[in-house]
Amino acid sequence: MVSLAALEQRRATLEGLRAALAAGYRAASPEAFTLAEESVVRSGLGTLDAALGGGFPRGVVATLEGAPGSGRSAVAARLLASATAGGGLGAIVEAPAGPEGSFYPPALVAAGVDLERLLVVRAGDAASIARAADILLRSAAFGIVVIPALELRATVWTRLASLTHRANALLLAIGSTASDELRYFASLRVRLQPAQVRFAGESGLFCAVAGIDVEAAVLKHKRAAPGRRAHFSCATFERSGAPLCALRERSLENATRAAAVAW
């Protein structure tokens, strides 16, 4: 014969076990990898943010890797837009004479970047770019700093990563590939590939680029689960490019994935 008190005790024990089990389940579920609102910079691209656990984490070095045309700059522009629209400052350190060229401000404006709050630093070589990034991060006034993915010594990346963490900023390196040192010090690596290019109109004079579809893969994420994938679209920044004619899609499934740094 079991007493009523013993039953109550058994029920309470079972409830406790269920709660512990649920907590353990939550810790292992994808929701557990969601980063807090204030600790991320959102790109505004829903699938990409979801794959990253809410957005690009602050205080880390992140890379956007992919060949030109893969949408790296488009994602960087969205992050700059997010940072400047909220009242913060963003910075781009670039080498206009280099193989990657420079950002095109009208396209940044179309992406929502406030040019009043965007610092553009022109630097000639890798050392100058690293020094400029060092100065900007040390000031802690810039929420996001975009630099080319450079081949720098490990000591330089150590310093930049430390300053990024101290400033709670996002240091975003974009390039075709990441060097071994950068791969090590980056807390987040995203690989981008164009899936298809959309044209408005058939061909020739009455045809225009309407946008691209991009596939993103999270190669490394030290604050959330890596290995996730995302798919998003980017439309042209030209107002005149708004498709009045039928859209035509050109798949890049069979395209040669040669690194386009040969330019």
Add this chain to the structure above:
Amino acid sequence: MPIVCALVPNYEVAVARLDDAALRERPLIVADRLERGHAIALDEAAFALGARAGMTLVQAAACAREAAIAVDDPLRNRALWERALEALDTASPLVEDAGNGTAYLEMRGIAGFERDWLASVRDAFAQDPELAALPLRAALGPNKFVARAAALVRDGNVVHAGDERAFVAPLPLPVLGLERALLERLELFGVTNLRTLAALPHGPFVRRFGPEAARWHALAGGVDESPLVPRARRITIDRSLYGEGTAEREDQLLFALRTLVAGVADDVALLGKRCGALRLELECEDGERILLATTLAQPTAQPATLFDLLRARLEGVVLRSPVTGLRLGAERLEAGGSELSLFANRDPDPEIVGIALARLEAALGPQAALRARVVAGNRYEARVAYEPFTAARVVRAPQAAATRTTAAVPEAGTLAYRVLEPRAIEVRLQGGCPAFVAGRSVLDAAGPWRVDEAWWAHALDTGGRPIASDAYDVLLDDGALCRIVNERDRWYLCGTYD
């Protein structure tokens, strides 16, 4: 109130001729820069040939082919005018700086008569050989507008109180300094000089042309109630430090520098000012003197900030012998600072941004920190202009700060574009369209979009043809989406979509 206007007409032209005697005999156009520059000032001969301020340099040169071209040097212009203002201080204690080439002097209470006052202004310029070579005009009037109009008409003009309305009546409308579109609009109404403008009924005129028109109407009657705003006197803050020994190590030098900076910062704060530039002079044991000038993007009086900046400036300096003395001067003393926004707690501190900008300038040289601006243009690359990034503008207006601006970010992604330095590439055509670009096959192509520019430039080295270019967007077999341009039968890669 008697006011003398000291006027150097076409000041930029006058300074350019001062520096280069060869320019004195020819019509002259002063441009902001040679490459893609614009005419910012020109003399009467160049004007008569058809050149106008605001034209591109190529346009102006095409209109006035005989004219010489000089590049403007704003720093030199300003430095010379500062000297002129210093010289004018000997003629009157109250001198207003109305921009390069124009100054007003209040002469009330100054001994002498009208001609003596004008002579004293000329004497002030005559003391300096460079200023003496400038084509100075001095004229007297009862207010600033009339004094300036009198100087524009003739050197040595004197307009007495009570005569101002009659004096300005026959003057043409450009004396008012209005925009060309507005002048044309007024001419459509039959208003060609100040007499006809003053004769218009005040109320209807202001209602049609806006509140600013009330001032023009008053000026047309010779009435200018704007007060003379004397320029601030130059204040010098300078301290030096000479110890018994020498500073051989970096920490010794920095210790001495910290002491010096604290003293200078105290002096600056005592005057209620902020320092916009620093001048540090290091005197070494071997007699060498090293001068380091540093500009602060944001004026400040904080010793920590000043010291931090000077330490950054010292980073790249190599000293061959121990330092025996230091001398630190604070320059560009300004009052006040940036207005801080009550609601913008995420706005960065302008002083911190200012320090970062100064560090960038010290590390990468001037013109390294820029702010982009979108402008109108035919070509992609012509739609962007860059200007120096200033810390003062990072603080938003309270209204802007209180408004959430996140709505400005579009929902969908936006394709970006990267501008490359134009590089020549090989392009093979099939049926008039690009088929192979730099050895890669073209999967798809859009274009051509033709841009005709400089149709008036037949006389340039275009072989009698206008400058035209055909742009294509091509998708290559490796997935790259590029913009290529055909100009004068050569192909260039100009950018990539990314």
